[in-house]
Amino acid sequence: MKIALVAAVASLALAGTANASDLKSCAVPISVTPSPSEVPPPNEIHTDVPIAAYLLALYWSPEACRAGIPESDKAIQCQANSFGFTVHGLWPNGPDRVHPRYCRPSPPMSPATVKANLCMTPSPWLLQHEWQAHGTCQWDTPEAYFKKARKIREKLNVPDLDPGADGIMTAGEVRKAFIDRNGKLSPEGLNVRVKDGRLTEVWVCMDLKFKWAACRGGNGAPDMAVVKVTPKRG
Template identity: 40%
Template sequence: MQMGFAFMAVVALFSATPSIAQAWQCRAPKYLPRPALELPGPGQIRRTSIGGYTLALSWSREYCRGRDRDPVMRFQCSGEIGDFGFVLHGLWPESNGPNYPQYCRKVGVLRREIISRNICMTPTPQLLQHEWAKHGTCMAKTPDAYFGAARLLFNAVQFPDMDRLSRQVERGTPLTAAGLAQAFADINDGLPAHSVKVITNGKGWLQEVRICLGKDLKPRRCPRYAQGLAEPSAIKVWRGR
């Protein structure tokens, strides 16, 4: 189930041009707290076979709404280390059905060097620990290999102009899940719109964009069990303060 060396050779799957960074002026702080150990609960260990992957990209502006003074979310939401647009929620292994593998083995707390190397991609130490414990352990032997592959994929994605898209509604043109998926497809060579799923909260505000990948890590049509809005669903994009 674990990734081989070939996984680490993945480069620019969607476009030959590197993406504009989504972490504007991000700099890892000199001191970073270590996260808490995360262990699987009863019945959470699941070692099913891998049939593909999901690259989950969170829209940080929405997530941080009202959290700018939350000490737990200090790095992502306070502006202390940077201004974030899309951040990497995680790289997840998928099965050929809804029972994806998770918590494939118990692991210790991530080293501070690993957190520092990835804090501008996933700006919450505890989330980095969670992603490694829950998903990475089913894909790679080491956190360096797992997060290295995640960085390659994240950095390969081009991001559309979210400010412009967010203002469509104000101009009287609805933004739909299909429209946002197409915006990603238009700017990323080799990424079809049917490989993109859009997630919103209960009030219709964008939370996440998920890119469906095959076992070869190339974009694939999202399977039926993949979560996401119906294509005609209207969405709103919070631009932040």
């Protein structure tokens, strides 16, 4: 069954483009169905962990589509559009390895809220999950949570990675692509995530004032690590 789509002109935060002046079309469904409320695993509910830092997690969307991860939406993310980095989520983090999560239950989001954020996070399921798992630990509404995520995303000049014909980059080259476009970022503030030798995400770390900061949990793959980078569709 084909999904009906419309093209919505979106800015940097929504379309995932490299520069704020580069407006891009993002095809989104004419109507959307919000995902049901998530039933969190009891061992993942952490309502009393203090917030010590934040990070913005960015999926490398071509790899999410190649791997068919459950978080991606095949029709919106992988067929109707060709994204580079998309927003996985904005995460309040705790002082150690336990982080605030699922701080309160939440009903499904409104269709309007889902649709408004699909070009930033192109998955109704993931939008619901991120709000429940992370947003409820600080923000009063999903609209306020995603507004903050968009604002942070707007601060970033996010690169579209070009791994070349061999599809290979080093983790250091991935970091440099971000740093070259964002003068206040440092290598210590980027956590390059790799799974089975493939780039999956880049985490951009912040302090309690949402300023770029060194990552508290390490920086992922070392600079010299050779990484397979799934190219964007043409």
